[in-house]
Amino acid sequence: MSFRIMGTGFYVPDKVITNDDLSKMVDTSDEWIMQRVGVRERRVSVDMTASDMAAAAAEKALASSGLSADKLDMIIAASISSNDLCPTVAGYVQMKIGASCPSFDVNSACSGFIFALDTAVSFMERGCAENILVIGAERLSKIVDWTDRSTCVIFGDGAGAFVISKGDGYLSSKLYTAGGNDIIEIPNYAGESPFYNGIKLPPYIFMQGQETFKFAVNKIVSDIKEVTEKAGLSIDDIDYIVPHQANVRIIDYASKRLKVPKEKFYVNIHKYGNTSSASVPIAFSELAESGRLKRGDIVAMCAFGGGLSSAACIIKY
Numbered sequence: 001m002s003f004r005i006m007g008t009g010f011y012v013p014d015k016v017i018t019n020d021d022l023s024k025m026v027d028t029s030d031e032w033i034m035q036r037v038g039v040r041e042r043r044v045s046v047d048m049t050a051s052d053m054a055a056a057a058a059e060k061a062l063a064s065s066g067l068s069a070d071k072l073d074m075i076i077a078a079s080i081s082s083n084d085l086c087p088t089v090a091g092y093v094q095m096k097i098g099a100s101c102p103s104f105d106v107n108s109a110c111s112g113f114i115f116a117l118d119t120a121v122s123f124m125e126r127g128c129a130e131n132i133l134v135i136g137a138e139r140l141s142k143i144v145d146w147t148d149r150s151t152c153v154i155f156g157d158g159a160g161a162f163v164i165s166k167g168d169g170y171l172s173s174k175l176y177t178a179g180g181n182d183i184i185e186i187p188n189y190a191g192e193s194p195f196y197n198g199i200k201l202p203p204y205i206f207m208q209g210q211e212t213f214k215f216a217v218n219k220i221v222s223d224i225k226e227v228t229e230k231a232g233l234s235i236d237d238i239d240y241i242v243p244h245q246a247n248v249r250i251i252d253y254a255s256k257r258l259k260v261p262k263e264k265f266y267v268n269i270h271k272y273g274n275t276s277s278a279s280v281p282i283a284f285s286e287l288a289e290s291g292r293l294k295r296g297d298i299v300a301m302c303a304f305g306g307g308l309s310s311a312a313c314i315i316k317y
């Protein structure tokens with residue numbers, strides 16, 4: 001048993017921060033950011049939390065699915081930038097949309113949304129749920145060091161959501177972690193315990209860019225090959241690839257190595273930057289809204305990032 005995507009939706013905050021805006025804050029330029037990353041602008045939340053954006057995306061996904069909140073059997077949210085560890089993002093969403101089902105968060109950094117989708121499938125297979133809301137939501141501007149040009153030009157805020165119901169559209173998946181690897185590290189609040197004698201790091205995103213880049217290119221290629229094979233398909237059967245929007249050069253490498261034309265990759269990093277766990281559901285929802293995606297299309301989704309982690313899946317829309 002698997003699922004069918006009934007509805008999708010995304011939300012990004014109104015405030016646009018361009019590369020030229022950032023050039024006034026740190027030593028960078030539109031030229032460098034476009035060439036090395038592919039981001040032109042990103043959205044930044046002024047007053048909304050990750051949960052607020054998650055709820056806004058969820059409302060849109062519910063509206064596009066035709067289901068009401070009371071029909072949901074579960075809400076699963078992925079986030080690394082919620083305001084509160086408790087209540088969870090999913091719990092806030094439950095309250096805001098008026099649902100009464102169980103809700104909880106998962107954390108697998110940028111791969112979190114696909115981990116959450118795969119978790120949702122397990123509940124469906126056990127017969128515990130028919131309709132599940134799955135969300136990726138991030139307010140990364142909260143954990144970005146705005147004086148660090150190597151990270152502040154990359155990230156953005158936003159949320160994306162899917163409403164899924166029991167069906168036959170989840171063809172294969174793969175989850176991967178190389179646990180405890182700190183080439184991407186986001187320290188949590190260290191606390192004020194008078195008994196703790198360890199290191200206290202500021203709660204910002206630290207990323208060794210080139211190491212992460214190599215990991216990303218290798219995983220995007222090997223994960224897509226693996227899920228395609230597992231689904232009994234060939235690469236040519238894939239209509240669209242919706243990758244994590246981390247760097248347009250990663251997508252270019254993947255296109256060349258997989259021999260998949262660039263047009264099959266959905267790319268919106270220039271508009272929103274890297275929104276971590278929100279990037280795949282935002283990109284998928286935008287593709288669906290564009291009208292280009294047709295029912296029955298085969299779509300590969302893939303993500304990679306902190307953990308280290310990576311995830312990929314193939315769905316029939």
Ligand code: UT7
Nearest residue numbers: 028032036037110149150153209210212213216246247305
């Ligand atoms: O979402 C999680 C997964 N994340 C990823 O997959 C990210 C993967 N990594 C990347 O996308 C890239 O490594 C970055 C975009 C993070 C960095 O690009 P890079 O081409 O690897 O640059 P670099 O770190 O090797 O830096 C090259 C130069 C350095 O200057 P020197 O030492 O050569 O003089 C940096 O100081 O570029 C400099 N630099 C910048 N210059 C202008 C770094 N950031 C900037 C900047 N503006 N914003």
